[in-house]
Amino acid sequence: MYYDEFAVKENLSLPSLLEVLSDVLYRYSKHDPSLQQPLRSILSINGQQNALLNLPCIDIHLGYMCVKTITSFPESSPAIDGAVSLFNSNNGRLLLIADAKEITARRTATASFLATQLLAFKKWKNEQKENAILTILGCSVQGRAHLDVFTQLFKWNKIYLWSRNMTHAINLQSDYSSKLSNIEILKDLNDNRLQQSDVICTCTASEEALIGLKQVKKGVHINAVGSFRETMRELADDLMLSSDTQIIVDSKESAMKEAGEIIQSKAKIMAELGELIHNDKFSNDICNEKITIFKSVGIAVEDLAAAIVLYESLKK
Numbered sequence: 001m002y003y004d005e006f007a008v009k010e011n012l013s014l015p016s017l018l019e020v021l022s023d024v025l026y027r028y029s030k031h032d033p034s035l036q037q038p039l040r041s042i043l044s045i046n047g048q049q050n051a052l053l054n055l056p057c058i059d060i061h062l063g064y065m066c067v068k069t070i071t072s073f074p075e076s077s078p079a080i081d082g083a084v085s086l087f088n089s090n091n092g093r094l095l096l097i098a099d100a101k102e103i104t105a106r107r108t109a110t111a112s113f114l115a116t117q118l119l120a121f122k123k124w125k126n127e128q129k130e131n132a133i134l135t136i137l138g139c140s141v142q143g144r145a146h147l148d149v150f151t152q153l154f155k156w157n158k159i160y161l162w163s164r165n166m167t168h169a170i171n172l173q174s175d176y177s178s179k180l181s182n183i184e185i186l187k188d189l190n191d192n193r194l195q196q197s198d199v200i201c202t203c204t205a206s207e208e209a210l211i212g213l214k215q216v217k218k219g220v221h222i223n224a225v226g227s228f229r230e231t232m233r234e235l236a237d238d239l240m241l242s243s244d245t246q247i248i249v250d251s252k253e254s255a256m257k258e259a260g261e262i263i264q265s266k267a268k269i270m271a272e273l274g275e276l277i278h279n280d281k282f283s284n285d286i287c288n289e290k291i292t293i294f295k296s297v298g299i300a301v302e303d304l305a306a307a308i309v310l311y312e313s314l315k316k
């Protein structure tokens with residue numbers, strides 16, 4: 001009944017997760033009445049950064065209900081802890097409880113990958129695909145999951161890693177050295193290799209902008225993962241507000257309430273990721289010259305997708 005982080009990692013197939021994530025995000029953005037997801041609750045402890053988060057949702061169409069309860073304690077390690085519970089929505093039976101750290105890490109990275117497919121790969125010519133450069137900023141849990149998922153699902157020509165504490169980037173590089181020989185470390189964010197990157201994933205708990213317009217190239221795709229409070233941000237206003245930037249989010253409702261970059265810059269959101277799925281009009285509007293930003297804060301239907309994939313794989 002309880003599946004720990006190792007069981008989650010072993011049984012959560014990424015291609016299946018990508019498929020179910022696409023389906024639920026598509027239906028979420030279409031306001032499909034069979035999918036119910038209220039805004040999550042974030043209860044802060046003593047007005048500090050430490051918090052208890054509750055993310056429920058019901059999917060009558062697929063026949064499941066899910067609730068993820070996690071703590072977020074940025075100064076602890078791991079920062080996120082908790083459990084995901086999956087229920088049958090026809091009879092109310094509890095089907096599975098699983099480690100939320102691994103589910104959160106993998107579903108977030110897979111949502112970033114889905115955004116990269118829709119906003120970057122789709123517009124790239126073959127040459128760019130064959131020579132693509134990925135950069136990951138922040139080499140803790142999310143950074144590691146992004147490296148894992150992005151390299152399992154795509155072959156990158158080069159990968160650059162940066163972390164505030166450079167040892168964390170070096171350790172991550174070293175953990176992957178037997179699988180990947182194309183990882184290099186960025187000592188600082190003014191390194192011009194950042195400007196060569198085709199895709200950048202920002203996976204930090206920063207409260208100050210780490211990158212601005214001058215540090216990235218035209219047409220770059222950024223997955224901005226880290227902020228989920230008004231006070232947090234990874235991207236500067238000039239990047240958020242440039243007429244060359246198109247901003248996509250996981251949920252407009254959640255992003256306007258939680259994403260520091262969006263709240264502080266008042267940048268305009270172009271669409272939700274789900275609106276880009278099965279939608280050629282939006283896909284055609286994504287042009288090669290523009291910078292695309294997928295700002296995620298994380299939503300319950302993503303945990304639901306991961307729990308369903310896990311449950312169905314364990315049932316076999």
Ligand SMILES: NC(=O)C1=CN([C@@H]2O[C@H](COP(=O)(O)OP(=O)(O)OC[C@H]3O[C@@H](n4cnc5c(N)ncnc54)[C@H](OP(=O)(O)O)[C@@H]3O)[C@@H](O)[C@H]2O)C=CC1
Nearest residue numbers: 079138139140141142163164165204205206226296297298
């Ligand atoms: N969008 C989503 O769906 C989700 C978002 N998140 C968020 O993503 C972020 C990363 O998550 P996770 O890896 O689990 O968190 P961790 O606490 O494990 O790691 C924090 C990371 O942020 C970096 N960091 C912290 N403060 C700063 C700063 N001021 N400047 C630059 N880097 C900084 C750390 O770098 P170093 O270790 O080198 O000091 C480390 O890489 C968190 O903010 C988390 O809340 C998490 C889950 C889902």
Ligand SMILES: O=C([O-])C1=[NH+]CCC1
Nearest residue numbers: 072104228297298299
């Ligand atoms: O979606 C999620 O689980 C989280 N987003 C930010 C902290 C945890």
